[in-house]
Amino acid sequence: MTPPADSVNSAANPTLEALGEDGVLARILARLPAPDPARVPVGPGDDAAVSRIEGRLVTTADMLVEGEDFLPAWCDPVRLGVKAAAQNLADVHAMGAAPHGLVISLGAPGTTPVDVLTGIMDGFAAEARRAGASVLGGDLSGGPCLIVSVTALGTLTGPAVLRSGARPGDAVVLAGTLGRAAAGLDLLLAGCAPEGAPADLAALIEVQRAPRPDYAAAATIAGSAHALIDASDGLAGDLGRVARASGVAAALDRDALTALAAPLVPAARALGDPDPAARALHWVLTGGEDHGFIATVDPGRIPVGWTRIGTCRAGDSGVSLDGEPVADTAFRHFTGDR
Amino acid sequence: MTPPADSVNSAANPTLEALGEDGVLARILARLPAPDPARVPVGPGDDAAVSRIEGRLVTTADMLVEGEDFLPAWCDPVRLGVKAAAQNLADVHAMGAAPHGLVISLGAPGTTPVDVLTGIMDGFAAEARRAGASVLGGDLSGGPCLIVSVTALGTLTGPAVLRSGARPGDAVVLAGTLGRAAAGLDLLLAGCAPEGAPADLAALIEVQRAPRPDYAAAATIAGSAHALIDASDGLAGDLGRVARASGVAAALDRDALTALAAPLVPAARALGDPDPAARALHWVLTGGEDHGFIATVDPGRIPVGWTRIGTCRAGDSGVSLDGEPVADTAFRHFTGDR
Structure with missing residues (x-):
């Protein structure tokens, strides 16, 4: 600037x-x-x-x-x-x-x-x-x-895809990335300059500075998604909104999240985190601003470009991983409620 | 606040x-x-x-x-x-x-x-x-x-009424007021509190604080106006934009402007202005923020609720009063150009 x-x-x-x-x-x-x-x-x-x-x-x-x-x-x-x-x-x-x-x-x-x-x-x-x-x-x-x-x-021209349309049995699917902008922000906060950073870290900082959502993927699922949201406040927060609005519980898949977290582990390590895998998973669960898209669809109708990351179940227990609730710790303005 | x-x-x-x-x-x-x-x-x-x-x-x-x-x-x-x-x-x-x-x-x-x-x-x-x-x-x-x-x-649903549609021979007409918000602002700048002010001055301050444009009048002229603008930057500035965009000259009518200025004279007097009538006319010519509407129409088709304040003529001499050009001294952000 x-x-x-x-x-x-x-x-x-x-x-x-x-x-x-x-x-x-x-x-x-x-x-x-x-x-x-x-x-x-x-x-x-x-x-x-x-x-x-x-x-x-x-x-x-x-x-x-x-x-x-x-x-x-x-x-x-x-x-x-x-x-x-x-x-x-x-x-x-x-x-x-x-x-x-x-x-x-x-x-x-x-x-x-x-x-x-x-x-x-x-x-x-x-x-x-x-x-x-x-x-x-x-x-x-x-x-x-x-x-x-x-x-x-x-x-x-078709029906609006609301947060309230998810059904028990739906697959929870993702297009784009999760946690990269949050990892990039933590790198910036730690004083990591994007110009001098290794390419894998610089790529995370770039998502924080100039996210490039996968608009084409979102357009692909518009006709079949039961619910669709832009994960601007993070997976836990935004999938939680879908679960609450739809009256379903969303159980996340650990293997899928581990795969999403893998590219973030080097950033956690560069920050000196004693448990880099846990830090990377935390970014995936709670980091916003990548503007990845989260949808729920019939498990047999997952379009190309979308990855399954969980399942909707009957109930109102919010978002969970291995049976444990995932807390929404996304950024909120004015900060009084955290 | x-x-x-x-x-x-x-x-x-x-x-x-x-x-x-x-x-x-x-x-x-x-x-x-x-x-x-x-x-x-x-x-x-x-x-x-x-x-x-x-x-x-x-x-x-x-x-x-x-x-x-x-x-x-x-x-x-x-x-x-x-x-x-x-x-x-x-x-x-x-x-x-x-x-x-x-x-x-x-x-x-x-x-x-x-x-x-x-x-x-x-x-x-x-x-x-x-x-x-x-x-x-x-x-x-x-x-x-x-x-x-x-x-x-x-x-x-009808055609857009642009700034560029004024024609030589059109009447310049006004719905709403001009100069009241500017007079109200000068009263506020001089320390006049709206609560204790006489009713006629308080009314001017109220236009500055909460303008109430005459939407119904604007809707009445939409089908017949050749050009239409919201006078947010003042008569000289906004009618000037219409004149430039349309390639016409706009000659204002002194009697009409004097009538518009009359309710502002007490404010100019309250401010101790040595020439209250001139100050009131200045507010009418250059004050914005009343959000009065200015239109140009066929002189035979002036709707109820609109007042004629001038005439469009062939030429590119901008806005004039008694043959003299009227300067646009409206507020601009950053102020470097005035």
């Missing part, structure tokens, strides 16, 4: 206050690809954008605040833009919907170099393009810190 | 950090009216909300940041919620669309009493109801100050 001092407030990279709101907006709009006029007949620039929507509309929002949801020292502007887009697009897919568009509001101090905002927009637009979504516009404000507030829109 | 000390972190009004994210969310969700299931089959609470949309979709966003877009001492939580909803719903109407729903992301320090957030939601939901919009969900984060970030969605 901190460019070299000689590039700040130069002619090429002025601060927001040197450029002024209209000048900042012009630079941001210049970075956005023009939306497809068939889907978005009026793009950014008027009072509002106009879209053509097929089917029902899906809406979700997520806000990232500097110091609270990210630290600038750990996340450059482009990766921050990717992350802001990805966490919202994942929620659209978690309803069984297809992404349509993104709306973004940015807040920043006037002393911020403009390339911080254009970098965020570059990452944001790139991840939107990867998911097939258009950037529909947004707003710009001052503020005491960086704020990236996003609303994502999707379209739903 | 500051409740009596004995009510803070009491059992009835705990801080966000005492209550925790899940507890705060539960209190916020409890304040929201359940949306109409025919329009919003899945409301707040799953990964995303699901809506049925008739026609094309309109999207717009506006973010309010404490210290930048509002001061807590001047704006209680309920009014802040009204303002956040109103400025977004006005933009939906400014496209000729009907409001459908609102998405809201809130950021606040953990030491904030929860009734600040529930108050914001009460005002937000009330203004949404007045406009016929549903609250579709949102997000909650920590942060160094209050942040209210909103996306508004509307539906468009």
